[in-house]
Amino acid sequence: MKKENIKFIQGNEACVEGALYAGLDFFAGYPITPSTEIAELLSYRLPQKGGKFIQMEDEIASMCAIIGASLTGSKVMTATSGPGFSLMQEALGYAVMAEIPCVVVDVQRGGPSTGIPTHVSQGDVNQARWGTHGDHAIVTITASNHQDVFKTTVDAFNISETYRTPVILLYDEVVGHMRERLVVPKKGELPLVQRLRTSVKEGVDYHPYLPREDGRLPMSDFGAVHRYNVTGLFHDMWGFPSDNPDIVHGLLRHLVDKIQNNVNEITRYREYHLKDADIVLVSYGSSARSANHVVVSRRSRGEKLGILELQTLWPFPYDLIREKCANAKYVVVVEMNMGQIMEEVRKAVDRPEKVFLANRIDGSFITPTDIRSILRLIQGKGV
Amino acid sequence: MAVKDYIRERFFPHIWCPGCGHGIVMNSLLRALDDLGMSKNEIVMVSGIGCSARISGYLDFHTLHTLHGRALAFATGVKMSRPELNLIVPMGDGDALAIGGNHFIHAARRNIDLTAIVMNNRIYGMTGGQYSPLSGYGTMATTAPYTNIDHAFDTVELATAAGASFVARSTTYHVQQLTKIINQAILHEGFSVVEVLTQCPTYFGRKNRVGGAVEMMEAYKKNTTSIGSKAKKENPDLIERGIFVQKELPEYCDEYDKVIERAKATLPKE
Numbered sequence: 001m002k003k004e005n006i007k008f009i010q011g012n013e014a015c016v017e018g019a020l021y022a023g024l025d026f027f028a029g030y031p032i033t034p035s036t037e038i039a040e041l042l043s044y045r046l047p048q049k050g051g052k053f054i055q056m057e058d059e060i061a062s063m064c065a066i067i068g069a070s071l072t073g074s075k076v077m078t079a080t081s082g083p084g085f086s087l088m089q090e091a092l093g094y095a096v097m098a099e100i101p102c103v104v105v106d107v108q109r110g111g112p113s114t115g116i117p118t119h120v121s122q123g124d125v126n127q128a129r130w131g132t133h134g135d136h137a138i139v140t141i142t143a144s145n146h147q148d149v150f151k152t153t154v155d156a157f158n159i160s161e162t163y164r165t166p167v168i169l170l171y172d173e174v175v176g177h178m179r180e181r182l183v184v185p186k187k188g189e190l191p192l193v194q195r196l197r198t199s200v201k202e203g204v205d206y207h208p209y210l211p212r213e214d215g216r217l218p219m220s221d222f223g224a225v226h227r228y229n230v231t232g233l234f235h236d237m238w239g240f241p242s243d244n245p246d247i248v249h250g251l252l253r254h255l256v257d258k259i260q261n262n263v264n265e266i267t268r269y270r271e272y273h274l275k276d277a278d279i280v281l282v283s284y285g286s287s288a289r290s291a292n293h294v295v296v297s298r299r300s301r302g303e304k305l306g307i308l309e310l311q312t313l314w315p316f317p318y319d320l321i322r323e324k325c326a327n328a329k330y331v332v333v334v335e336m337n338m339g340q341i342m343e344e345v346r347k348a349v350d351r352p353e354k355v356f357l358a359n360r361i362d363g364s365f366i367t368p369t370d371i372r373s374i375l376r377l378i379q380g381k382g383v
Numbered sequence: 384m385a386v387k388d389y390i391r392e393r394f395f396p397h398i399w400c401p402g403c404g405h406g407i408v409m410n411s412l413l414r415a416l417d418d419l420g421m422s423k424n425e426i427v428m429v430s431g432i433g434c435s436a437r438i439s440g441y442l443d444f445h446t447l448h449t450l451h452g453r454a455l456a457f458a459t460g461v462k463m464s465r466p467e468l469n470l471i472v473p474m475g476d477g478d479a480l481a482i483g484g485n486h487f488i489h490a491a492r493r494n495i496d497l498t499a500i501v502m503n504n505r506i507y508g509m510t511g512g513q514y515s516p517l518s519g520y521g522t523m524a525t526t527a528p529y530t531n532i533d534h535a536f537d538t539v540e541l542a543t544a545a546g547a548s549f550v551a552r553s554t555t556y557h558v559q560q561l562t563k564i565i566n567q568a569i570l571h572e573g574f575s576v577v578e579v580l581t582q583c584p585t586y587f588g589r590k591n592r593v594g595g596a597v598e599m600m601e602a603y604k605k606n607t608t609s610i611g612s613k614a615k616k617e618n619p620d621l622i623e624r625g626i627f628v629q630k631e632l633p634e635y636c637d638e639y640d641k642v643i644e645r646a647k648a649t650l651p652k653e
Contacts, residue, residue: 025464026460026463026464028459028460044646046646047639047642047643047645047646047647048646048647048649048650050643050647052463052464052639054459054463054639056456056459056489057485057486057489058485060453060456061453061456061459061485061486061489062456064449064450064453064456064457064459064460065456065457065459065460065463066460067449067457067460068429068447068456068457068458068459068460068461068462068464069460069461069463069464070460071447071461072461072464072465072468073464074464076460090450091450091453094449094450222427222445222447222461222465222468223424223425223427223445223465223467223468224424225424227423227424227443227444227445227446228445228446229391229439229440229446229447229448230446230447230448231440231448232448232449232450233448240391240394240440241440241448
């Protein structure tokens, strides 16, 4: 292991390392706590490799600019936090509709509104799912430590290219600002998905929105030999607006199915001590660190606790939850919001009444002690 | 190349109302491009939402029909990634200066090489005749039933103040001049703004009782004059036509190339 590949850095920096490893070419963003370090670092690093960085006039423009850049064949990203993520929602829906690969980082802080900018929260989970209007599918992934931040960032680019979809990296303030070790993988160690470009030759009719048999849509870069239309309206296989009911129905089904039918391929998670667990903790992001601490300490006392750490939040892995929680007496969802993932876990398990919430919503990081007090209540051991 | 080689005939007839000025602007734009002899593969057209924005679908370029007001932001991303492409951004007056006003002034400030064509019909046509930021005080609209109390922007002054390095205005009546101006705007290296006064007889015309397309175009003839003309001195109410600003300023993508050079110089020699 080379010394220069071992870093002691913030999670935001690990995200930048992952994005550069994945081949990021273009970043547009607007300053906002607690994600600003991503923009700062990329303004320094991207031009060193001939990439482009631009600070736009707001988050709306940032989201639009990365979509434009992606159409020319670039790998693109933006980074923000709650208020900026709200502003990006319309253009995020455009990327869903026009099937433009892009990566959007939301380092969560407390909301609603300006909220509590410098403190942690996981309150944007449902915004990531349903922030933009209309039926749609979306991919959202997260991580609890810097090695996984790096890997999920690379994954986000791979998924966005594979399915031609925006991917949301939903980190939180603790992961973003915490410092710990990152070992940068060697070139070639992690697989990279490159853009699937059309093999249709110049002069032959290219249909930008006609899926292949495997459901994938090969792209043609803006500026290359195929000229076509891209729109946020429902559109036919040429990308031209259409209100034909069959076309509208078919396109909406395609947009949802291409993600929902691949839940297993998109789902990423970690599990510890689940096999014989009576109590399963389900968590993600930085709160999974505290949950994991509780599991390790209780296991040393012989108690049968296990943890399922979700990395893919959307599409929600209902089957995985059902399977992993099937034998649990209690399922405790540890998160820093008012139960946004708990609601999904309740939908997934056979007995929703066995699902409990261990949370904090006051801007403070949820500690192992917080989780332990809730466990005592659930187990009827008093406060 | 004939003008018809630039259009996607399969998507015609277009959606514009009889008498609408937007077809004249499209025609003028295509003649300007034909004069320049650019390859269709080098041209990217980015538009927002509204009647004007539909231009992009009808033309055989790389076309990006985006969100209301955001065309310039999308275009900025395309241009920065592929500076060798020619970006043309047709916009309506509401699209460019109400919902898109922020992007408009910032694109001008950066002096990024985009050609913005503001098709000013003083109304929101697609939604049925609401007042726009260019309707002006005293006009009528479906959302100003007691007459409009909003004052209008002067597009030329706004673009100039924001730092655009090419600013011009013409009308659908003065189509020869318009073609020449668009031609110059595309050639110009930097942010260019061309305001085109274009008639909406269906909504602005009817609501304000200014007649049909012919009368509205005659009004463009009567109420406008060349920049600095004798007529303007005699009648300050006349609207000036022509090129107001045309200056060489550092272009944004060229400047970013220098940033890349400076960034690469910080790397250790291999």
